[in-house]
Amino acid sequence: MSDDPQRDPRPVIMPHAYDGIQEYDQSLPNWWLFTLFSSIAFAFLYWLANFVTGTVADDRVALNAELAALEARQLAAVKNLDEATLWKMSRNAKTVADGQAVYASLCFSCHGPTLAGIKGVGFRLNDDLWVHGNTAMAVFGNINEGIVFEGKPTGMASQKALGTERVAAVTAYLLSLQKEGAMRAINRKDEPSQSTP
Template sequence: MSEKKIRDVVRPNVVDGIEEYDNPLPPWWVWLFNLSIVFAFVYLIWYHVLDKPGLDEELALDRQELAQKASLQKSAMMSGDGLDTIVKDPKRVEEGQGIYVANCAPCHGPSGEGTVGPNLTDKFWIHGGTPDQVLSTITDGVPAKGMIAWGPILGPQKIESVLAYVLSLKDSNPPNAKAPEGDAY
């Protein structure tokens, strides 16, 4: 038999002729164990004694904050001054025209006169003619009528540009315009 290590100490209990050594645990394991106990106490105090928000509450707060920012941004854009700025900005209207021609013209016509989709140049609107309602229609689409939701595809900046272009089409009277549909706005 080989010589035993000095650290090996035989425990006094022997079961079925099997001897058991009493070796110390590795230092890294002892440190990890002690740190986990310290972490448990800190966790207990932080979340249960001080009542700090947990992950679910933090996620809910973050989502609420994001929704507030989005609604503030939307309301700022849709205020009279914000809308006037967008509609009067020739770059935004030009950008919107390019996006409109690429995505909307097959249904609404190249000049907004309406083909499969409704006429966008008159004062009659099926799903509402206020800037908020038009924005909502472009963003969310009208699946029942075959219009897809463009919001996830184009994003807010391009949607605003398309909105600026569509609002600039009002009273443009293109040739072969489709008959009025919806309510007057």
């Protein structure tokens, strides 16, 4: 508002008209323009910092670094695993309970809720007969990397979904029902699990 009382305070009507609609020539509030220009300046600085100078680290770089660190930890954990460790884990109640929980959330769907196996899908796991290797490390490896049957992966490889720790826990759960040195190797055709719950 002008302080000059002589001046007509009424705003000027702009000469143009669209569909008979005219507009006044009025100023935007300065504070409003300030927010507009600051956001433009911010966008420019943001672009500079993120995409030109690289001052702000790219999210993908940070993500890849963290994934690599995670993989390194997993690999180190696998390296430290051996028969003795897995058997020891299988006698630890906490580890076995953790493994059972993992089993109940994933593995049960093929091997049955009671480990009895499902015909044509998953072997029985609560007996002492093992088709794909009769050692603790073999069981761990099968869960970790999966099994290829007739040229097709069976969807068991769990390293990515679970991570070493939980794969080891599931292994421990299965081993907890076994006796060390009493696991017997058999052929696929002799696997007796093709029963139902």
